Amino acid sequence: MIVSRLNVDPGSEIGDEVHARNQGLLTDLKGMWSMLMDIGSVKLFYVITRIILSKLWRTLWYWNTTEDRLLAYVKKTAVEGDPASVLAAIRKYNDYEWTMALHPEKKLKTDEVVRKATPEICFEMGCYVGLSAITVASQIPPGGRLITVEYVPKIADVARELVHFAGLDQVITVITGTAEDAIKVLRSEYHVDKLDFVFVDHCKWQYLPDLKLLEKERLLRKGTIIMADDMLWPGAPDYLEYVENDPKYQTERFNCKAILLNVPVAMAISVYQGED
Numbered sequence: 001m002i003v004s005r006l007n008v009d010p011g012s013e014i015g016d017e018v019h020a021r022n023q024g025l026l027t028d029l030k031g032m033w034s035m036l037m038d039i040g041s042v043k044l045f046y047v048i049t050r051i052i053l054s055k056l057w058r059t060l061w062y063w064n065t066t067e068d069r070l071l072a073y074v075k076k077t078a079v080e081g082d083p084a085s086v087l088a089a090i091r092k093y094n095d096y097e098w099t100m101a102l103h104p105e106k107k108l109k110t111d112e113v114v115r116k117a118t119p120e121i122c123f124e125m126g127c128y129v130g131l132s133a134i135t136v137a138s139q140i141p142p143g144g145r146l147i148t149v150e151y152v153p154k155i156a157d158v159a160r161e162l163v164h165f166a167g168l169d170q171v172i173t174v175i176t177g178t179a180e181d182a183i184k185v186l187r188s189e190y191h192v193d194k195l196d197f198v199f200v201d202h203c204k205w206q207y208l209p210d211l212k213l214l215e216k217e218r219l220l221r222k223g224t225i226i227m228a229d230d231m232l233w234p235g236a237p238d239y240l241e242y243v244e245n246d247p248k249y250q251t252e253r254f255n256c257k258a259i260l261l262n263v264p265v266a267m268a269i270s271v272y273q274g275e276d
């Protein structure tokens with residue numbers, strides 16, 4: 001192609017030479033590109049740029065947000081009143097467009113932990129559209145409940161709609177606001193005495209302060225399970241250091257890989273050993 005654009009006859013000697021040089025250049029470029037892609041930060045930059053550009057394109061084209069599109073997709077494809085089908089549709093939507101919803105391996109681990117623990121009173125920090133909330137709510141025993149907090153009002157509205165669509169209004173309460181503010185009113189406004197299970201998945205620098213606030217408000221009991229996502233990437237090192245070293249917690253890590261980046265990620269699963 002390049003040869004003909006240069007107006008050189010491909011069959012001629014000069015044509016062959018130009019063609020060979022182009023091929024060499026192409027191979028060099030490919031080599032350089034794959035070398036760059038091996039460098040973690042470049043790969044990270046590439047993946048994030050791709051996600052942002054594809055989201056921007058969709059947002060301008062459809063003139064709505066990722067969460068609006070996800071909600072419409074779930075309502076169109078899932079069965080109303082069936083949490084499993086809502087979860088499957090949210091997951092399927094992730095194949096079309098990246099969202100912040102919990103990745104499949106971690107969802108399975110959450111299923112397992114909650115099923116074994118049979119917690120009645122659960123609290124989540126960082127609801128997003130409710131994938132992890134619906135996951136937890138699907139596993140808790142009858143009569144149990146989950147209070148979840150989402151900081152962005154529009155996203156909290158989508159989560160409420162999805163919870164309603166899944167038929168879980170009686171089980172899940174979505175609070176709009178910060179986890180910190182919610183913790184302060186859990187006892188007075190939501191009649192929580194002690195929490196059996198806590199899922200931590202909001203902004204990483206708030207993990208530790210909010211955990212300490214739960215301790216201070218005496219909302220943890222001996223045996224409360226605290227599951228925290230994104231331990232290694234993006235990472236909450238101060239939180240991990242605390243739950244892995246403070247004798248008030250017994251912690252194990254669940255290691256897996258991030259889907260897009262193929263980098264190691266982990267969840268911390270801690271059991272509170274402190275006083276009630």
Ligand SMILES: C[S@@+](CC[C@H](N)C(=O)[O-])C[C@H]1O[C@@H](n2cnc3c(N)ncnc32)[C@H](O)[C@@H]1O
Binds near residue numbers: 125126203
């Ligand atoms: C990683 S997403 C949560 C994903 C969700 N747990 C799931 O698996 O489907 C993090 C969410 O936490 C919310 N968030 C960030 N900081 C927060 C805070 N301080 N309090 C409550 N929500 C917060 C963000 O708006 C975002 O929707």
